[in-house]
Amino acid sequence: MTATGTRPEAPTAVQTEAASFDELYAAHYGVLTVQLYAYFGDRQEAQDIAQEAFCRALARWRTVSRYDDPVAWVRRVAWNLALSRWRRARTALAFLSRQRRGDEQVAGPSPERVAVLAALAALPPPQRRAVVLRYLADLTVPEIAAREGVPEGTVKSWLHRAKATLAAQLDPADADGGAR
Amino acid sequence: MSEHVDKLLTDLRTEALGEVKAPGAEQARRTVRRRRGIAASAGTVLAVTLILSGVALAGGRPPHDPAPLAPTTEPSRLPDPDPQQLSRLDAANRALGDPEKQPWIMATAGVVTADYENHVNDVPADDYRLFVYCAGPGTVDVVVKAGDHGDDKLAAGTVTCSDDPVPGQLALTQPVDGYLRVFLYGDEQAAGRAGFSFKFVRTAEIKDPPSRASAANATTAAALLGGPGVAKVTTETDRTLDERRPAGRYLASFACAGPGQLSFIIRSARTLRDGTVATDGQTQTAVTHVCTTAGKATRDVALSLPAGSAFTITAEADDAARNRAGWAYAFRPA
Structure with missing residues (x-):
């Protein structure tokens, strides 16, 4: 493992990476969720999947952030994820959506x-x-x-x-x- | 689309956007840290402290899909690995190396279990090599399957664990963009004791360092050719080398030492205006050379080089020779 505290440029790089991820997240999480919601009709499921897509982007952010269009990557992952989950869980979704908590204020x-x-x-x-x-x-x-x-x-x-x-x-x- | 439908879709977007509760970027960081144990410290290669799936399964729970967790709930408390597990996990993690030097498309690490499964999402169609490291006792069986379900195996093998992990390497082709699944099955000695890590590297991006054996064999091969102007070459990757020489006739000789065999293709190619040697030159000769432990030289091959041209030598190692054999060559005036 690299001892990184001795690299003076590293903190700046990390702050920049963190900031750019935060900006991407803030700008696109909601929009992506709405797209998934419109397709699947389940807002909580859409939120979960969008969050998972952003987690996967963050886990490989050094690579994803270099792409010309990181949003396209996140969107593709989210849709792939949604479609695969949807296939596995489509029969259970109706029941699960009724069981979800946390939407009481909406x-x-x-x-x-x-x-x-x-x-x-x-x-x-x-x-x-x-x-x-x-x-x-x-x-x-x-x-x-x-x-x-x-x-x-x-x-x-x-x-x-x-x-x-x-x-x-x-x-x-x-x-x-x-x-x- | 009718204006009414347009308006309904616009309203859907506007209203739903107002209702979306973003868990937040910080929650994403917590999830990633918890799931993979990646410390988000500055410039850290990959500091694993705890791997969700590995440790969670150590207690004999059935394999689970590491797919999305509900982001609105706090992570559940997982057992901490013991110091020995952490030490081995750290050793396996360090074995992954520096992604700045050898890029990977995905890497993770954890404690070996009897039955581990990792879904790798969104792997572009390409050729890959999977490097699996295991630190500690025992062995780990590795199976890679295509897609998010089914039993279409792309690669399989066994990795022997050790205190100084040597990677097991599996070549595989992802036929279409999408999922891969990695299954690791630790034996009784490894499960719960050894640490593992693995990384997917695009075959085209592999930058193996030359092994000591390959370097030593290149020296042996060079000694066989003797004399000045002998170039030594290792075999961690296939090479195309340029040899700029005045126009004339030459004798080319090659030697290799070690296991396997090497194929050499020598072309004469035009030197472009900026000094670059063209890659579409005419083949002068092609030689397949079986290497031996003591080393073996080819007979001299007579070649002629037109004015304004250079030689290019392409050498390809077979699997047995890769990063084990070494070779040398010389061009001498005829």
């Missing part, structure tokens, strides 16, 4: 929120991911295509179909007219 979701989450949940997973990444994570179509490993045209198709479905379910004006 008012229940509004009817509109419930409707949006329900409509999102009804979308096929690729379409749901595309909507979340496009409209809640502000990723571009090419970025989503690269992330999903599909052509841009496929992403556009997912978004188009998702828009039509969401509009039909959520927009009274579209109830009989389809997507605009």
Whole structure:
């Protein structure tokens, strides 16, 4: 193990690393959590997964901080984590979410929120991911295509179909007219 | 998208953001420190004080998924390792080396248990070498499996523990971006007594230091060739070397000593305007040379070098020769 107290530059480097992680965390934890929440519909689960993704980033922060876009790394880890956990736990989630504590101070979701989450949940997973990444994570179509490993045209198709479905379910004006 | 749906999604984002309770960056630090025991002191390579999974499993608990813990709850109290465990854990941890000198994509350390499992998230598709160190008594079986479930084994082997850990090395290929799982099974002597550490290093980034054996064998090989202008080369990595010479005819000779075999490819390549030797030169000769303990030299190979060119020598060691054999070469005017 390296005795580091003798390296005068080390404390500054560590302070900088700590500060940059804190800044990344402060700027993106909430946004990432909301994306996961919109996809999975469980805010506590989304918070747990986002926190775990940031923990994993912190554990290898020297490497991650050198990436061009550390947020993209954290987001990818969070989604991978969420999807794998989701697969394992999807049958238990409904029960677990009812058993969670610590949300007492938060008012229940509004009817509109419930409707949006329900409509999102009804979308096929690729379409749901595309909507979340496009409209809640502000990723571009090419970025989503690269992330999903599909052509841009496929992403556009997912978004188009998702828009039509969401509009039909959520927009009274579209109830009989389809997507605009 | 309709304005109404747009507004609903915007409202969802705004309202949910206001409800999110961030556990905080400091909580993330506590989790990481607790989970891996990594001391966050300045410039510390990796100071492990306690590894959650290793120690927690030492008492015979079943293997668990080290996946997310509820961040809103305080960590549960774990038993502290005893001084001997800590000492061995520290020895295994130190054996990982300096990541500034040899980058790794992931490393951890802990107390050996009978049944340990670590999920490594987000490993890019690439070739890797897993270095496993074990300090203390006994042996540890190592299995690497692909993905987050299933039994698709990528590599397996056994590491012998010792007071001065020598790494067990497993080469593996991660076929697609994603999970890996590492399983460590300590035998009766190692479980609860030995300390382990492991690190994943990209094969392309491996910087093995030359071993003493390779350096000694390179000296033996150089002595076989004799005379001035003999270059000694170790085999911790494959090499491509440039030899700048005036145009003319040369005799090239090679020698190697130690186990395994070495392949040499000699090319004559143009020297570019900035002095760089091109890498796409024409192959002049290729020699595969079986090494011996006492050392063995090739016959001289006649080569001609055009004006404005240089020789490049590429040497590749097989697994038996890697970082054990040593070689030497000489170019002399014909």
